[in-house]
Amino acid sequence: MTATLAALEHWSGGLWPYLVVILFGFLPSEIWRWASVFLVRGLSEDAEILVWVRAVATALLAGVVAKLLLVPSGALAVVPVFWRWGALGAGILAFFVFRKSMLAGVIIGEAVLISAALLAAG
Amino acid sequence: MPDDSSPALKSPRQAALAGLKAAAGLPSFMLMASLIGVGGLCRDVGYPMGAAVASTILVWAGPAQMVLFGSIAAGVALPLIAVAICVSSIRFVPMCMSILPLMREPAVPARDGQPARKGTPTWLMLILAHFVAVTAWVEGMRRLPAMPKPERIPYFLAFASTVMLAAAFSTGAGYYLIAKLPPALAAGLLFTSPIYFTVALAAGARQSVDWLALVLGFGAAPLVALVVPAGFDLMVGGIGMGTLAYAIHRLQQARRRRAEGA
Numbered sequence: 001m002t003a004t005l006a007a008l009e010h011w012s013g014g015l016w017p018y019l020v021v022i023l024f025g026f027l028p029s030e031i032w033r034w035a036s037v038f039l040v041r042g043l044s045e046d047a048e049i050l051v052w053v054r055a056v057a058t059a060l061l062a063g064v065v066a067k068l069l070l071v072p073s074g075a076l077a078v079v080p081v082f083w084r085w086g087a088l089g090a091g092i093l094a095f096f097v098f099r100k101s102m103l104a105g106v107i108i109g110e111a112v113l114i115s116a117a118l119l120a121a122g
Numbered sequence: 123m124p125d126d127s128s129p130a131l132k133s134p135r136q137a138a139l140a141g142l143k144a145a146a147g148l149p150s151f152m153l154m155a156s157l158i159g160v161g162g163l164c165r166d167v168g169y170p171m172g173a174a175v176a177s178t179i180l181v182w183a184g185p186a187q188m189v190l191f192g193s194i195a196a197g198v199a200l201p202l203i204a205v206a207i208c209v210s211s212i213r214f215v216p217m218c219m220s221i222l223p224l225m226r227e228p229a230v231p232a233r234d235g236q237p238a239r240k241g242t243p244t245w246l247m248l249i250l251a252h253f254v255a256v257t258a259w260v261e262g263m264r265r266l267p268a269m270p271k272p273e274r275i276p277y278f279l280a281f282a283s284t285v286m287l288a289a290a291f292s293t294g295a296g297y298y299l300i301a302k303l304p305p306a307l308a309a310g311l312l313f314t315s316p317i318y319f320t321v322a323l324a325a326g327a328r329q330s331v332d333w334l335a336l337v338l339g340f341g342a343a344p345l346v347a348l349v350v351p352a353g354f355d356l357m358v359g360g361i362g363m364g365t366l367a368y369a370i371h372r373l374q375q376a377r378r379r380r381a382e383g384a
Contacts, residue, residue, distance in 0.1 A: 059339030060360025
């Protein structure tokens with residue numbers, strides 16, 4: 001496998017990075033999207049099973065958010081844990097206070113986080 | 123506020139324009155902020171700028187792109203990277219499965235003098251599926267159900283390709299800029315995904331089952347991460363908590379029906 005890859009790298013020359021993106025990034029993620037097209041064949045939009053599927057997708061994304069804050073990468077890791085969650089809480093609060101305004105939620109959350117990052121650095 | 127003031131059906135062009143407009147604000151901004159870092163990661167491994175932009179257009183999943191370039195930088199073997207990306211991308215299945223039926227027009231056989239109508243062709247469904255990622259999903263799930271069916275595909279395609287274009291531009295810009303950013307701003311950029319996803323999910327939650335899934339998925343994530351091997355924890359948590367939310371929803375429904383029946 002390694003030898004095949006090395007040969008492919010040599011053969012493709014300057015196009016190798018693009019080949020890497022297609023073979024090892026695009027294809028492994030795209031197969032799931034394409035598989036879904038065939039999985040939903042014959043399902044109408046108000047099929048009961050889709051209520052469950054949507055609940056799974058929602059819970060999954062909520063988990064992604066929690067994970068991004070629990071195990072932060074790069075510059076976000078510098079911000080103390082209390083402030084990471086505090087900024088998220090402030091954003092949610094602002095979202096509801098400003099009558100479900102997503103913009104208000106994002107701006108207030110970001111403002112709290114960037115201030116905390118400045119304090120942590122300074 | 124649902125804008126049902128004009129009951130007339132929008133033309134495909136008008137629907138596409140509405141999608142473009144909806145994409146131009148917060149959704150594009152948030153994707154630009156979260157993909158700027160991918161450009162920098164790509165540069166770190168010595169790949170050309172075009173590879174970073176290609177990854178945004180083809181992979182179309184910020185976390186997977188970060189895994190791709192971050193793991194190359196760490197010297198992980200390419201087949202192993204593909205496996206990691208493949209595992210983390212399973213989350214596209216529930217996302218695609220819940221949004222695609224909102225857009226697909228079923229085939230209708232000829233009846234009562236009406237000619238038969240072909241359903242949405244598979245090639246178009248594959249293209250629609252490619253555009254599904256978190257942003258297009260949360261925005262689509264929130265807005266599509268209120269729209270007349272023929273408007274949904276042009277709206278979604280315009281919305282998704284606009285945010286993709288903005289994200290691709292930002293990935294290219296990030297290739298040159300990211301190293302020059304002050305750290306507090308870089309932290310702010312990394313924070314855009316979590317805060318945006320959270321408020322977008324909250325804005326899109328319509329029924330009690332959505333709220334349950336949201337709160338349970340969020341709350342259980344730290345516990346699930348402790349018990350389940352990394353890489354699978356999101357999937358296990360998603361299926362587990364989503365199913366729990368759905369079960370509670372069904373119990374509530376049954377109780378309500380029984381109360382009405384009594």
